Amino acid sequence: MKSHRRILALIATALAFASALTMPGRIHAQENPAAGATTALSAALSAACRANETQFANYLTAEYAAAFRALPASQRVAFLRRFALTDDPGKPLASNDSEGHTVLRCEASKATIEYRFADARVRENLAFIPVTVLNSDRTEFGLIRENGAWRLLSLGLVLLDIPQLAKQWDASDVAAREDVAVQTLRDLAAAIQSYNRAWGKLPESLAALGPAPPGQVSPEQAALVNTNLASGKQNGYLFRYRIDPDASGNDTRFELAATPEKYGDNGRRSFFFDGEGKVHAGDKHGALAGPDDPLIAGEKSE
Secondary structure (H helix, E strand, C coil): CHHHHHHHHHHHHHHHHHHHHCCCCHHHHHHCHHHHHHHHHHHHHHHHHCCCHHHHHCCECHHHHHHHHHCCHHHHHHHHHHHHCCCCCEEEEEEECCCCCEEEEEEECCCEEEEEECCCEEECCEEEEEEEECCCCEEEEEEEEECCEEEEEEECCEECCHHHHHHHHHHHHHHHHHHHHHHHHHHHHHHHHHHHHHHCCCCCCHHHHCCCCCCCCECCECCCCCHHHHCCEECCEEEEEEEECCCCCCCCEEEEEEEECCECCCECCEEEECCCCCEEEECCCCCCCCCCCCECCCCCCC
């Protein structure tokens, strides 16, 4: 009978161990709080690297997880991109350095991000883990033990106010895409001017600026811009070109316009490059901007 009870006890222990393994961060928190917090953070970053929203939410507090799930889909995607510092989903690979610290790599198509963990500092139910991103600054992640498992609490000195952070990061991303659109307008204008110098006329369309087969550059394929831009689309913006004849009817001037492909996601402002080479902008809700819209910062009116 004693032997039977001992076997049942061993089975119960094994089942409890297996159950703990299925709960993020729990078994590690019981055996070694610092190791458990490190494992939870590594798992959260890995989920963000994979752009796996469901797994990422598992490592948020109940309050933060609910706030994350309530975000619009575009903001959830943007949040994971900023959290993982990647523009597209990647493959996480975890290892250890010579001192036993966690090293996590997120291998995405456009770049590989490397996170190097330092020693975790644990104070009762709080843990703080410094993480250095390769070629970037060090930040510190805060975690809290909730229902026996480690959950993300803070990033640097800022609590993970997910709705507010999502709005801030989204606004920052939109501003960056708008800056790229303005630069693309200027690059496109320079290509048109190069075409004019080479062929003595303005191109009939953006398509004439596109790639050409080796040794076959011509007025129809001038090889001045890439295929996307020649088709009028790049980095989430749509580009339009129009010849603007001067007072004598000569085709010496041109205008360009850029509008967000998806208003709000790719950008909010539309841009207009006038015949004088100045850029105007306005929030047109996806419609075209024009010469009556204000000049962007840094442009000077004549």
